[in-house]
Amino acid sequence: xxxxxxxxxxxxxxxxxxxxxxxxxxxxxxxxxxxxxxxxxxxxxxxxxxxxxxxxxxxxxxxxxxxxxxxxxxxxxxxxxxxxxxxxxxxxxxxxxxxxxxxxxxxxxxxxx
Amino acid sequence: xxxxxxxxxxxxxxxxxxxxxxxxxxxxxxxxxxxxxxxxxxxxxxxxxxxxxxxxxxxxxxxxxxxxxxxxxxxxxxxxxxxxxxxxxxxxxxxxxxxxxxxxxxxxxxxxxxxxx
Numbered sequence: 001x002x003x004x005x006x007x008x009x010x011x012x013x014x015x016x017x018x019x020x021x022x023x024x025x026x027x028x029x030x031x032x033x034x035x036x037x038x039x040x041x042x043x044x045x046x047x048x049x050x051x052x053x054x055x056x057x058x059x060x061x062x063x064x065x066x067x068x069x070x071x072x073x074x075x076x077x078x079x080x081x082x083x084x085x086x087x088x089x090x091x092x093x094x095x096x097x098x099x100x101x102x103x104x105x106x107x108x109x110x111x112x113x
Numbered sequence: 114x115x116x117x118x119x120x121x122x123x124x125x126x127x128x129x130x131x132x133x134x135x136x137x138x139x140x141x142x143x144x145x146x147x148x149x150x151x152x153x154x155x156x157x158x159x160x161x162x163x164x165x166x167x168x169x170x171x172x173x174x175x176x177x178x179x180x181x182x183x184x185x186x187x188x189x190x191x192x193x194x195x196x197x198x199x200x201x202x203x204x205x206x207x208x209x210x211x212x213x214x215x216x217x218x219x220x221x222x223x224x225x226x227x228x229x230x
Contacts, residue, residue: 001230007114032216034217036146042222043204043221043222044204044220045219047219049217065145086155090156090157090158092158094216100216101148101160101163102148102218103160104150104157104159104160105157106155106156106157107157109156
């Protein structure tokens, strides 16, 4: 079965600072990978997804970017954080075919001050 | 377009009560997949169940049961004899092949369940 790791678990950053969140996956090869954001008290918003190394699709125009340098590594970045970037960031992995279940990591709670 | 509606936003019950969480979905696809996830206070989304559109059999797993009815486009989740540990936010989700090979999930807004001792 898949195991999804995310770090850091929590992060407090000042406005205008850079961001790098990392997600790594074990137990599967060539997964589809996803980044979601959950604002406080709200639902899940899909930010990016990737079907392979170097292949990134953005769902919502924003201050963030994603990269996939390795098969099982997915990175979420920003050059300059905004207050509105605060939230809970979840990485998900979907193995085998695209109809497989998405499994989620433990999440990173980001607070931008 | 796909849509998932969880009309209940917050439910509060006393321990040992049964509780049903409603989920209504919309899709034009004949092939689709339905999911329930649990999000405890720690934040991680825990996968509970997946059901494909061709399998209308209800499922029971311990105290959890799911009722899938295509006629009403519903996929309801019942917890029997609720426990405090069931307190969480529960999300219903839908995916279809038409959303692409990556099969993106459409989530409902979630239901916050509080089980009081």
